[in-house]
Amino acid sequence: MVAAGTGARTAWSGPARATVWAVVSARTWLAVIHLLVGFFLGTLAFAVVVTGTSLSVALLVVALAGVPIMWGVLLLAGWFARTERARFALLLGERIPDPAAYRPPPAGGWWLRLRRYLAARTTWQQFGYALLRFPLSVVQFVIVLTVWPVALAMLALPTYYWALPRGSEFLGGTAPPGAWEVVGLTVGGLVLLLLAPQVTRGLAVSDALVARVLLGPPKTQLQARIGELERSRAAVVDSAEAERRRIERDLHDGAQQRLVALAMDLGRAKARFSDDPEAARAIVDQAHTEAKAALVELRNLVRGVHPPVLADRGLDAALSGLAALSPVPVAVTVDVPARPPSSVEAIAYFVVAEALTNVAKHAHATQAAVSVVRRADTLSVAISDNGVGGADPRGQGLTGLADRVAGVDGRLSVHSPAGGGTVIEVELSCAS
DSSP states (O other): OHHHHHHHHHHIIIIIHHHHHHHHOHHHHHHHHHHHHHHHHHHHHHHHHHHHHHHHHHTTTTTTTHHHHHHHHHHHHHHHHHHHHHHIIIIIOOOOOOGGGGSOOOOSOHHHHHHHHHHOHHHHHHHHHHHHHHHHHHHHHHHHHHHHHHHHHHHTGGGTGGGOOTTOTTTTSSSOOOHHHHHHHHHHHHHHHHHHHHHHHHHHHHHHHHHHHHHSOOHHHHHHHHHHHHHHHHHHHHHHHHHHHHHHHHIIIIIHHHHHHHHHHHHHHHHHTTTOHHHHHHHHHHHHHHHHHHHHHHHHHHHHHOOHHHHHHOHHHHHHHHHHHOSSOEEEEEEOSSOOOHHHHHHHHHHHHHHHHHIIIIIOOSOEEEEEEEETTEEEEEEEEOSOOOOOTTSHHHHHHHHHHHTTTOEEEEEOOTTSOEEEEEEEEOOO
């Protein structure tokens, strides 16, 4: 008996319990809400897209007046796609990647960007999804509003069957049901109620599959993006290794040598204190100078890695400090309403520091300018000078900067005609 009871409890805690629990689980009812909301959103999107498309086609013969309307329809389809991705993530936990995140940053004028947008397959996939959403949601809406109410009505039949009039349309008969008919319908309602969550979740899964195909990035785009990330990761690792070797070299050849000389001078002074105090005092003065020089080198080394002022006060104060130390006069403009992530700040600071160092060493410039502007989720950094120009973007220094920038999905461009100065522009994504 104990073994039988244990087996019964085990069976109940397994598939049977899961089947019953599915009726009231949050996952099931979130799927129901998802499917019902999809019907209303699909109806609205279908009406807007069909109306806009019809109007644009009708006005194409009037001096191409329908083109701006079609452009607006495609933009609305893109916004609807973003709304749908958010709905799937919120209600189903289905995160569909945005294809825009897997495309290179837009470049060129507005006309070129417009042509690329119109030629992109994902643009027309989003348009097709906005049209498909309505008929797909109608089917889902009808199934959901049939399965659940019918199941509940059949299950609750014993509580109201006596009040049914003769010839009830609900039963399709000509008289109130008998006792056995009521039992059969009630059992059927229970079975249908237990199957309703599976039907609902199946509809939600198929809905997510359609959305992933039409609203997600193509496989080729994903593969290209993965390859790009692998290359940028390798470049970042190489850049970090080169930076580590530079720090080791600077410590060994600079601060370490000064500290060794400082120790030797202090040893000499200690040996002469009893015999020649004046000479010992002169050696101590020299050691003091060496100690201050070592501190300056260490401070500059730390500032080149990650200055404390950057973490404490942000880019404005940190770049102003760089400009104050530059032998070339530098005008700094920073318009950053909200601080970007610390990794992006560090990359921006490093780019400006390296660029100003190159200006001082190679540009023969009399003035330079640094501009940092944040617009939405993009941080734009520009460093310009009036030097001799001719900087090679494929040189070791600029290549290292490009690798650093690529590590955070950024983009670096160099414009340096001979005799026309140099402009380095960097765009960094601040999206979390």
